[in-house]
Amino acid sequence: MNQTTTAICRHVHLLPFATLLPVLAQAQGLPTLEPPSRGPGSGIMETLQNYGYDMILLVALLVIATMFIGVCYHGYSVYSEIHSGRKTWGEFGLTVSVGAVLLVVGIWLLTQATEIL
Numbered sequence: 001m002n003q004t005t006t007a008i009c010r011h012v013h014l015l016p017f018a019t020l021l022p023v024l025a026q027a028q029g030l031p032t033l034e035p036p037s038r039g040p041g042s043g044i045m046e047t048l049q050n051y052g053y054d055m056i057l058l059v060a061l062l063v064i065a066t067m068f069i070g071v072c073y074h075g076y077s078v079y080s081e082i083h084s085g086r087k088t089w090g091e092f093g094l095t096v097s098v099g100a101v102l103l104v105v106g107i108w109l110l111t112q113a114t115e116i117l
Contacts, residue, residue, distance in 0.1 A: 053117050060110040067106050071099030 036050035078095045081087040
């Protein structure tokens, strides 16, 4: 006998348990699919459009979060350059204020874009 046949013969006593496994693994308590934020819609196409709207909102949120992280990173780099003498507090204030304005404009533009959908 080769090694494969020997390994199979050693585990033959587990065969009755393997046949009962589908009976034991019944799906109980699975979560249900949450409807889209605009509601399930009157048909499959409208439901898919509503799910697409939710996905676009999620992408818009990720864009804003990325912008926020970018503004914070740039503000921190300017702040760290203040201590080495390469930047001033005025440049830091300008960086923070321009970053805040960019975030507000970005949020406003993405809000307008999602309302068009």
